[in-house]
Amino acid sequence: MKPWKRIVIITLAGSAAIATISGAIVVYSGIYDVSATRQHTAAVYHLLETSLRRSVEMRTSDTPAPALDDADRIHRGFALFRANCVQCHGAPGIAPKPFALGLTPAPASLLDSVKVWSAAEIHWIIKYGIKMSGMPAWKYRLTDEEIWDVVAFMKVLPAFSPADYRRWAVRQARQPASPTAPIRPHQVVRAGDIKAGKQALQQYLCITCHVIPDVVGADHHVGPSLAGIANRKYIAGVLPNTPANMLRWIRDPTEVDPLTAMPDLDVSDQDARDIAAFLYTLRDD
Ligand code: HEC
Ligand code: HEC
The missing domain is CATH 1.10.760.10 (Cytochrome c-like domain)
Structure with missing residues (x-):
């Protein structure tokens, strides 16, 4: 290898290592202030604005x-x-x-x-x-x-x-019939889609209460873990585990059990089908 090439490679590798180490120091030391009363630093603000613009x-x-x-x-x-x-x-x-x-x-x-x-x-x-x-x-x-x-x-x-x-x-x-209702049941347009269901879990806060395998952020123990839910005989201990009952539970848990801590999340019919399709991939074996 020519000497100048070696210098270029060593310089690039060195800079990358320094950047990684400084990033790790900022993250692990806790110096970055996450409080919402402090504005981001000018550099981070600029970074966020630019990524927003370019991304959109x-x-x-x-x-x-x-x-x-x-x-x-x-x-x-x-x-x-x-x-x-x-x-x-x-x-x-x-x-x-x-x-x-x-x-x-x-x-x-x-x-x-x-x-x-x-x-x-x-x-x-x-x-x-x-x-x-x-x-x-x-x-x-x-x-x-x-x-x-x-x-x-x-x-x-x-x-x-x-x-x-x-x-x-x-x-x-003065026009009470105006379309202000923020939540509308969307029509069912297709069979349950596993990928769409996995995404919807986040948008209905399922991830904030359940451990759900393969879903980032779903590591909370407010409700039972959903690992192996496909193999379970009963849903929430009361409903036989059939696809129709799963939809019922996801859309209206308090109708099934008025005392349950799982809230009604206004899940649309289509989204419930997608979520159920994903949940039935969670097998124990
Ligand atoms: C819970 C608070 C909240 C609600 C409700 C909300 N927004 Fe936002 N919105 C934000 C925040 C925070 C940002 C990011 C900061 C920013 O760029 O304004 C944002 C950004 C935006 C932007 C980009 C603005 C820009 O110029 O960068 C648009 C457009 C927007 N919202 C439209 C809407 C519309 C339309 C609705 C209603 C359907 C809505 N938002 C509801 C909080 C909210
Ligand atoms: C606020 C917390 C909370 C949220 C949000 C939540 N759940 Fe639950 N969930 C619970 C609790 C608590 C139970 C146990 C209910 C019971 O046994 O009465 C439960 C039970 C379940 C069960 C039955 C589990 C079993 O072992 O039989 C399923 C399936 C389920 N939830 C799916 C979901 C889905 C899908 C979502 C999102 C649409 C969701 N949950 C959102 C708290 C929550």
Whole structure:
């Protein structure tokens, strides 16, 4: 090997080792302050902002947006925005709820966001959420069409005065049938899908209470471990373990056992089928 090549290789390997060691020191020593009252350091903030931007850009380039200037769509979007978004992001003349003020990173005023992001990018952010921020994924709570409704409303939001917003809110309150319900049963469109089920376990908080093999973060003992659930004779000790009963338990545990500590999580029929498909892969052997 030529001497200059050896120098290049040694320098690169040395720098990589130093970077790894400094990273490990920061993580294991505990010097990085995770409290939400302290802003990230400028470098980490920049890193998070840049990864957010690049990540969203890479994933949305060819999603076509439907027509967003339809008045009905904008009205539906307003109702959905009031039911699901204003609590964190605020609106003209309306502050976010107190809990949202304590989030770091702070939820952006969306008046600015529509200038920075394209409609397709906003749709993606709402649908999939943003990891390591408080921004939830709405994929399991709103349909694609409803998300476009919200995007349509966000597009006109910067032109709203506080008085406009209040007027729309009053008008909406007079129409009790408006589509504000955040949770809708989505239709069953296909047989249970193991991969989709594994993902849904996170979006219905199953992972915060159960140990579930092969699922990152599912290491809690609030409920029983779901390892080997496919081989068990009974579900929760009361229901014979059949696929139909599994769906019943996942969708409505308190109907099966009013005293159970497992809450009703408003799991849609399709998502319950997907979750059950995954749970039946958890065999003891
Ligand atoms: C629990 C609080 C919370 C709720 C509810 C919430 N968001 Fe967010 N949202 C956040 C946080 C935190 C961020 C990340 C910080 C940031 O970039 O604003 C964020 C980011 C965003 C962004 C990217 C903003 C930007 O310019 O970087 C958009 C767009 C957005 N949210 C839209 C919505 C919409 C629409 C809804 C309702 C369907 C909603 N959010 C509901 C907390 C929330
Ligand atoms: C807040 C905690 C909590 C959450 C969230 C939760 N569970 Fe449970 N789960 C429990 C408890 C507690 C039990 C035991 C119930 C009983 O025996 O009454 C249980 C029981 C079960 C059982 C029966 C286990 C057995 O050994 O028979 C299954 C299956 C199950 N949960 C699946 C799920 C799925 C799927 C989700 C997400 C959609 C979920 N759980 C969310 C607490 C939780």
